[in-house]
Amino acid sequence: MKKNKHKIIFLAILMFLQNIYAQEINENNITTLAQKKYTELLEKFNLQLNDSVKARVYAQAFLLKAKQDTNIIKKANGYYMLATVSEHDNALLYADSIITITKNINDFDYPAKAYLLKARVFGSKGYYQKSMDELVKANLYANKNDNIDQKFKTKYFIAILKNNLGEYQESLELLQSTVNYYEDKFTQHREHEYDYIKSLYATGTVYNAIKKYDSAYAINKKAIRLSLKSKDSILYTRLLLTTAMAHYYKKQYQPGLDSINKLKKLRDYKIQGPGTAERVELYLGKIYFSQNNFDESIYHLKNVDSIAFSTQYFFPKIREAYELLIKYYKERKNTDKQIFYIDKLLTVDSILDNNFKYLSRQINEEYSTPNLILEKQEIIDSLEKTNKTKIIVLVILSIVSLVLLIVLFLNEKKKRTYKKRFLELLDNNKKPSIHKTEAITIDKKPENAKPTDIGISEIIVNDILKNLESFEKNNEFLEANLTVSSLSKRFKTNSKYLSKVINMHKDKSFSNYVNELRIDYVVEELKSNSKFRKYTIKAIANEIGFNTTEAFSKSFYKTTGIYPSFFLKQLEKQQFNTENQ
Secondary structure, three states, X not given: OHHHHHHHHHHHHHHHHHHHHHHHHHHHHHHHHOOOOHHHHHHHHHHOOOOHHHHHHHHHHHHHHHHHHOOHHHHHHHHHHHHHOOOHHHHHHHHHHHHHHHOOOOOOOOOHHHHHHHHHHHHHOOOHHHHHHHHHHHHHHHHHHXXXXXXXXXXXXXXXXXXXXXXXXXXHHHHHHHHHHHHHHHHHHOOOHHHHHHHHHHHHHHHHHOOOHHHHHHHHHHHHHHHHHHOOHHXXXXXXXXXXXXXXXXXXXXXXXXXXXXXXXXXXHHHOOHHHHHHHHHHXXXXXXXOOOHHHHHHHHHXXXXXXXXXXXXXXXXXXXXXXXHHHHHHOOOHHHHHHHHHHHHHHHHHHHHHHHHHHHHHHHHHHHHHHXXXXXXXXXXXXXXXXHHHXXXXXXXXXXXXXXXXXXXXXXXXXXHHHHHHHHHOOOOOOOOXXXXXXXXXXXXXXXXXXXXXXXXXXXXXXXXXXXXXXXXXXXXXXXXXXXXXXXXOOOOHHHHHHHHHHHOOOOHHHHHHHHHHHHHHHHHHHOOOHHHOOHHHHHHHOOOOOHHHHHHHHHHHHOOOHHHHHHHHHHHHHHHHOO
């Protein structure tokens, strides 16, 4: 007891001395440091970036000096320095201060730099719509000043948002562009090291998303080497996480756990945003689930839910946590918990749907389109320097107009064609060409189609045809993974005979025969079954035996001349019109 009292007294004295020291720093050292040169203060600030308390002292001294000198740009730099070592809410306040003092001056870096800062902060908090709003503003100033660095910073953030949207290929293209830009800056001038490492890290996350795990591991390894060399522990933490993800997807569970446990021991892990914390808990949950260590897994998956709803930070892959929780409680027949997490998942889906639909539209309307317009304007401006500018512009505009007219005409023609095909499919008199046919016998073959034409006896041919009739009648073609080999075994014949009979009597290959049966079936089912029409395209495809949505859509189009999405929309439209007549 006495020992504890001494310990408490010691800690109290230590805290008192720290407060006195902090007060001396704030009141005395800052005033003294403000007498130094800006370059010296900035250099000291950069050296102390991993210690936010010490770095803040130099930032405050820098800002005080700028205020004393009434130098607007230096004041903006001071606020920016403070923002980089502050918590999110304070960082946003400093960014707003920068915008207030620089929005009416003509500067190459500001206020765009502040808008980019706000975009980064909002993005790290999961406020993607707000982040996009700030990127749009930053992009306007970057284009206005032709600030290449800021254009690439904006491009980087757009790539991150596209990655969150699941637009991985577009994200990868943007990131490869930023990696090349920053790599050139870094190797030639030793500039933008942080941006270079950050771009490598982001590229690694996209490689994980598109299942190029070896590429993800290689680029993470390169980025980790650079981050350790630069002593940047914040990016090092995130790089360990992406490395853990790559290990998980390659089913290297123990190395994945080692990477996560290593990053959780780092000092800077605690100051990471909710996005990092959620992903750490998610992948711990997934790894333990794969190892059948369900107690640990459920603990971490519940942590994902807790962090997400307390911070309101949601990203698409967070769904996996709820899917595993639902699966776990379903297998244990705990319906209360199962329903609880189903409701949670529905809420998350609603939030994601709302955030990301808006975000996707905004990226196209407020970032991509203005940049394309700017690019077009730059082309037109360069053409205006020649003597034939007006003629060229007129020709370009004429061509564009003509192309637009052609596109509109072709689209309208396609719509009419689709509409006509849709109406034909609705015509009850137009029965499917294969499905529900009567039993086919040898007598129904063309006169010149003798049994010897395909080298199979009439008895075998007739048996196969009877089996095919039963196959069609009982809708056995709806089974998934159906092959000519598996069906021939069921018919107690060989695949060669079955293929030949189908080629001769159905006038098509086995795969086309089965796919057309499925499409004929699904057309009739969608026409008559309103509940079936509410299924997603993927669910419908799986229901009738297709392994992928793409295969189903292609087969549907090949058979009917229209896509299933168009067919479903027209059916719903027709039902709506009927109900409202």
